[in-house]
Amino acid sequence: MNRLIEMDVHERPKWHRWLFLSFQHLFAMFGSTVLVPILTGLSPSVALMSSGIGTLAYLIVTKGRIPAYLGSSFAFIVPIISVSQGGKYLGNALFGCFVVGLMYGVVALIVYRFGVKWLDSLLPPVVIGSVVIVIGLALAGTAVDMASKKDVVEALPHTAAGWQHLDGTIKSIDSAKGTVTVHVYSLKNFSVALATLAIAIIASLFFRGFFSIIPILIGICGGYLVALAAGMVDFTPVHEAKWFQLPHVVSPSFSWHAALVMLPVTLVVLAEHIGHLLVQGELMGRDLTKNPGLHRSLLGDGLATCIASLIGGPPATTYGENIGVMAITRIFSVWVIGGAAVLAISFGFIGKFAALIQTIPTPVMGGVSILLFGIIASAGLRMLIEHKIDFSDRRNLVIAAVIMVIGVGGALLRFSGIHLELEGMALSTVIGILLNLVLPKRAKEEKTVAEAA
Numbered sequence: 001m002n003r004l005i006e007m008d009v010h011e012r013p014k015w016h017r018w019l020f021l022s023f024q025h026l027f028a029m030f031g032s033t034v035l036v037p038i039l040t041g042l043s044p045s046v047a048l049m050s051s052g053i054g055t056l057a058y059l060i061v062t063k064g065r066i067p068a069y070l071g072s073s074f075a076f077i078v079p080i081i082s083v084s085q086g087g088k089y090l091g092n093a094l095f096g097c098f099v100v101g102l103m104y105g106v107v108a109l110i111v112y113r114f115g116v117k118w119l120d121s122l123l124p125p126v127v128i129g130s131v132v133i134v135i136g137l138a139l140a141g142t143a144v145d146m147a148s149k150k151d152v153v154e155a156l157p158h159t160a161a162g163w164q165h166l167d168g169t170i171k172s173i174d175s176a177k178g179t180v181t182v183h184v185y186s187l188k189n190f191s192v193a194l195a196t197l198a199i200a201i202i203a204s205l206f207f208r209g210f211f212s213i214i215p216i217l218i219g220i221c222g223g224y225l226v227a228l229a230a231g232m233v234d235f236t237p238v239h240e241a242k243w244f245q246l247p248h249v250v251s252p253s254f255s256w257h258a259a260l261v262m263l264p265v266t267l268v269v270l271a272e273h274i275g276h277l278l279v280q281g282e283l284m285g286r287d288l289t290k291n292p293g294l295h296r297s298l299l300g301d302g303l304a305t306c307i308a309s310l311i312g313g314p315p316a317t318t319y320g321e322n323i324g325v326m327a328i329t330r331i332f333s334v335w336v337i338g339g340a341a342v343l344a345i346s347f348g349f350i351g352k353f354a355a356l357i358q359t360i361p362t363p364v365m366g367g368v369s370i371l372l373f374g375i376i377a378s379a380g381l382r383m384l385i386e387h388k389i390d391f392s393d394r395r396n397l398v399i400a401a402v403i404m405v406i407g408v409g410g411a412l413l414r415f416s417g418i419h420l421e422l423e424g425m426a427l428s429t430v431i432g433i434l435l436n437l438v439l440p441k442r443a444k445e446e447k448t449v450a451e452a453a
Contacts, residue, residue: 005284006330009065013333017210021331022339024217026347028321028372029071029340030357036072036314040080041090043312045247047072049348050313054304055341058316059334061300065292067332068280069340070304073317075269075426076100076262080314083258090312091253096262098252098309103266104302112295123278125387127432129380130400131425132279134407135320136377138424141410143373146366147193150186153179189363192230196223196367204328204371216325216368223364232361241355247348250312269317271426273301276318279376282383283327324372327379395439403432 007013013021033051034044054070062068076097083093123131151171156178157163168184200219203211211218227233277297281288288297304316322340326332347354384400391397405411407428 005332007333007336009067009284009332009334011333012335018335018339020210020214020217021329021333021336022343024214024329025069025322025325025337025340026343027220027357027360028216028325028368029069029319029344030360032074032319032321033071033344034358036074036077040077040093040314041084042080042250042314043248045245045348045351045354046249046311046313047308048344048354049247050304050308050311051316052341052344052348053311054307054313054316055344056338057303057307058297058300059338059341061303062296063292064334066277066280066288066297066300067326067334067337068276068297068318069322069337070301070316071319071322072314073269073272073305075265075272075317076315079261079265083255083261089253089255089258090250092255092258093262094250094252094309094312095255096258096260097315098306099259100262100266100269100315101302101305101309103263104270104298104305107266107270108295108298108302111298112293116289116294122433122436123274124436125383126389126396126399127403127429127436128278128282129384129387129389130403131275131407131429131432132282132380132383133377134380134404134425134428135275135279136324136373136375136380137404137408138410139320139369139373140377140408143366143369146362146369147197148185148190148363148366149183150189150362152182152184154182156180186363188230188232189361189366192223192227192232192361193363193367193370195226196220196364197370199223200368200371215328216372219368219371220360220364223367224360227361227364232363233359235359237355237358238352241351243352244349245351248312252309267426267430269301269315270298271429272317273298275425275429276320276323279320279323279379280326283323283379284332320376321369321372324375327375328371393442395441398439399432399435402435403428406431 012018029051033047036042037044037047051071055068058066058068058070079096080093083096084090149168152168154166156173156175157166157180166180166182168182171181171183173180196219199222200215203215203218207215207218224233274294277288277294301316301318308314308316322337347357389396391400407425410424411427413427
């Protein structure tokens, strides 16, 4: 067996291990997957259900060879809000998302026809490695923010001096209630996050047997108990939730305007998809763009997006959080991913279980996110080392430097007229590709490429 793999794609664990491993992936994706529908006015229950169905469809299309979980895509938040106009035209927004899913199919057909050799010239190791580092570190600020800060509601100041004495960042103002919500540092939150992180690290390094392959789940459970002891867990949503609930399904409504607004986002999600697939291939020690093929992966993502749009869920994308789990555990079983998908579908109908997971405090998820995102960044660094990227060559130095600063710094390229935003990883990937194509190569490198051809 490949030394990089603890459990390969087609290996199926025993049922009790299977359940815990799938729960670990469910916890990793849950927060982000339900956040997107909350922000856009869609149903969180439908988002859970559509993510599970979409993941199962993806696994089928990719012949069960790519263990990827597909959750809600953040790239569509702004266009959905823009098209839906406060929820009045959600159907139109869903139609636009459906068209993006169809575009995935068009691109998949092109890739199938012309192959993936063009990827070698567009995405050499120096670009891929740097982008992988960006994938891990771009959300580092988010992870630390989740771990160390909280929202505090205070009385609305009535003087300039009162506003100046507000600590933290102002998130919202409610004039009717006379309150302001401030995002502030919390030592208590950060302590819980660090405790969660410590538990996950200890489980990963020192536990043996089955417990060594569920460090994220152990970290979340341990952190949850610490947060519970600290009085940070509110069970009110669990008491109020129903045991069984039917998700609120919204159907798409035909709108060319919505399609035109959504289509430019295809560029963003394609870059994100290819980046994630390359990361997984590197972690598994195999070229997933060739077997089962980039075209199958794109088609699976497009199908998942179409399914989500038809039942009222947000568009799908492969999740970095779940890639991080696989990077830590070295378990790439599609049975585990499929189990997480089935759990997500069932939680879309079982209200109390979904509400219980939502009671996990943000600092707990922030603590494990620090480890998850850091592991992905480390994989990118390892890629650069293993491919022996020569940073005495100023060309490599410039490409890597620009990609990482643009990506980690959160640079934004916005075209307001067509509602297109290139930010973070997507923008850094595009700029990295352009720099690789434009910057002249050293004579020695050009000679090597010519000889290889």
